[in-house]
Amino acid sequence: MGERQAGMIDVIVIGAGHSGLAMSRVLSERSIEHVVLDRGQVAHSWRSERWDSLRLLTPNWLTRLPGHAYQGDDPDGYMTVAELVEFLRNYAQSSSAPVVSDTTVTRVTHEGAGYRIATPRGDFRCRALVLATGACNQPRVPGIARDLPQGIVQLHAHTYRNPEQLTPGRVLVVGGSATGLQLAREIQNSGRPVTLAVGEHVRLPRVYRGRDIQWWMLAAGVLDRRIEEEDDPVRARCVPSPQLAGTPGLSLDLNLLRAQGVQIVGRFVGVRDGKAQLSGSLHNTCMLADLKLDRLLTALDQWAERDSRSAGIAPAERYAPTAVDDAAPLALDLERDVRTVLWATGFRPDYSWLKIPVLDSKGQLKHDRGVIDAAGLYVLGLPYLRRRKSSFIHGAEDDARELAAHLAHFLDSGSQRTGRIAGVTRAG
Numbered sequence: 157m158g159e160r161q162a163g164m165i166d167v168i169v170i171g172a173g174h175s176g177l178a179m180s181r182v183l184s185e186r187s188i189e190h191v192v193l194d195r196g197q198v199a200h201s202w203r204s205e206r207w208d209s210l211r212l213l214t215p216n217w218l219t220r221l222p223g224h225a226y227q228g229d230d231p232d233g234y235m236t237v238a239e240l241v242e243f244l245r246n247y248a249q250s251s252s253a254p255v256v257s258d259t260t261v262t263r264v265t266h267e268g269a270g271y272r273i274a275t276p277r278g279d280f281r282c283r284a285l286v287l288a289t290g291a292c293n294q295p296r297v298p299g300i301a302r303d304l305p306q307g308i309v310q311l312h313a314h315t316y317r318n319p320e321q322l323t324p325g326r327v328l329v330v331g332g333s334a335t336g337l338q339l340a341r342e343i344q345n346s347g348r349p350v351t352l353a354v355g356e357h358v359r360l361p362r363v364y365r366g367r368d369i370q371w372w373m374l375a376a377g378v379l380d381r382r383i384e385e386e387d388d389p390v391r392a393r394c395v396p397s398p399q400l401a402g403t404p405g406l407s408l409d410l411n412l413l414r415a416q417g418v419q420i421v422g423r424f425v426g427v428r429d430g431k432a433q434l435s436g437s438l439h440n441t442c443m444l445a446d447l448k449l450d451r452l453l454t455a456l457d458q459w460a461e462r463d464s465r466s467a468g469i470a471p472a473e474r475y476a477p478t479a480v481d482d483a484a485p486l487a488l489d490l491e492r493d494v495r496t497v498l499w500a501t502g503f504r505p506d507y508s509w510l511k512i513p514v515l516d517s518k519g520q521l522k523h524d525r526g527v528i529d530a531a532g533l534y535v536l537g538l539p540y541l542r543r544r545k546s547s548f549i550h551g552a553e554d555d556a557r558e559l560a561a562h563l564a565h566f567l568d569s570g571s572q573r574t575g576r577i578a579g580v581t582r583a584g
Contacts, residue, residue, distance in 0.1 A: 284532040322496050332354030334400050351488065353424040359449045364456065381543065386540075394539075
């Protein structure tokens with residue numbers, strides 16, 4: 157490595173979730189000195205910011221990190237939050253990850269030939285910095301939340317734990333991706349009536365032709381598709397999470413929820429005179445999701461025809477179109493009919509502590525596939541960072557290895573922070 161100032165660590169990784177631990181492991185393999193800082197314990201977000209019944213959307217056999225994989229007796233099951241926390245805790249221990257727990261980062265600034273990381277436990281200095289804090293730091297709540305009648309209780313999936321939190325009466329769940337559908341089903345099953353407001357969404361079966369859909373996505377190369385192959389990378393990174401649940405054999409979609417009594421309405425677009433204004437495009441939105449599903453299944457069928465791994469699988473199948481009421485309501489009387497609004501509208505990363513000019517006008521990091529526009533600064537674990545699987549647990553390894561190679565070159569080059577590494581204009 158290049159010459160290092162006294163008291164300066166080569167690399168600091170912020171975040172001891174699966175991405176940060178994956179990066180720690182590959183840095184250790186390269187004998188690169190580093191520490192991992194976390195505001196809590198290993199897997200802090202999983203421990204404290206998830207609802208009680210949550211399970212991973214990927215099967216256990218796909219839960220793996222560099223040098224570590226699931227070893228249990230239920231490979232086709234789906235981990236609970238407690239099981240995942242234990243998996244990550246064991247990984248940190250077996251990897252001897254240098255985690256410094258209960259150390260909240262309050263400020264990151266340039267200093268000399270590196271970075272200064274301020275925490276309540278003192279400051280750290282490093283030559284290179286990896287942000288592995290994820291994309292789910294702050295709840296994303298639309299501005300229309302401010303217009304709801306005062307009597308309506310509002311909460312976000314970030315703070316939802318179970319139906320017992322909710323006021324008796326109808327619950328309006330806003331969001332048609334994995335979280336929205338799972339919570340709508342759970343709350344409906346608790347005896348509370350549910351209305352689900354649905355916008356753009358991705359429909360997938362849990363099992364296709366006898367195999368978990370994630371097996372198909374992995375085997376056919378869909379999850380390994382790289383961001384530079386996309387015509388519109390910005391849009392590709394914003395595609396909603398698929399409508400899936402970590403329940404063996406259960407295909408969670410709008411048809412299932414309708415059959416269970418959930419009222420399906422269009423996207424929640426505004427509030428007027430105490431009424432929720434709903435988009436009239438529900439039919440078109442569902443038709444588009446069905447069309448994309450059929451295209452994906454056709455592509456998987458075509459792959460199966462030419463690949464030996466598909467031997468012995470069940471015949472091709474298709475699914476009933478999403479049923480939509482011809483007279484879907486365009487308004488919902490919030491004051492009369494709704495007691496709680498549950499926002500399942502996603503999250504956004506929090507970089508309020510990052511005092512370096514690397515954010516765009518929307519507060520997003522300016523980066524090239526994880527290489528941030530400041531020498532020696534990297535990000536890991538964001539959706540479609542390098543590959544479609546980037547934000548999945550098993551997707552961390554490939555991204556971590558490629559970014560670690562770039563980072564090692566940076567350290568060896570002895571480059572100053574005044575510009576990009578000599579001869580390197582894009583991520584490797």
